[in-house]
Amino acid sequence: MNLTEKNRTTVGIYGQQYTIIGTESTSHIREVASIVDAKMREIRSNNPSLDTSKLAVLTAVNTVNEYLKLKEQYELLIKNFNN
């Protein structure tokens, strides 16, 4: 998300307010925030002793992991598409 662009959306994630500035629409930012919030609560339910910071790092780890898997599928699909 580019922090120099126009839309300014305040969202609540895991009990904390964040103002996100970017080119994305407010509804998109709210969707992203609600996914992050839900993921943090899900990871928390499996690891109740984690503090917010570790919980957020593990949420990022989880999402990057899913991103890389999707990217692999995406590249495979492009490869098949071109053949």
Added chain:
Amino acid sequence: MNLTEKNRTTVGIYGQQYTIIGTESTSHIREVASIVDAKMREIRSNNPSLDTSKLAVLTAVNTVNEYLKLKEQYELLIKNFNN
């Protein structure tokens, strides 16, 4: 990442150690961790006053945002593939 599976990998992210347990290979987990670490440092460089917890949440926000964009492209590609 499934926390009940076999591989156990300890990685350093933003100066903190995390043990990730899952079905993914150690090299994959290390790649994921290094992406998260790099993202946190990148966001930090643009927002030096953020504490680790907010930094990690914004890293998760950033990653979910990229994931959703890729998912959109992926679904579009599948749609074109089927037509």
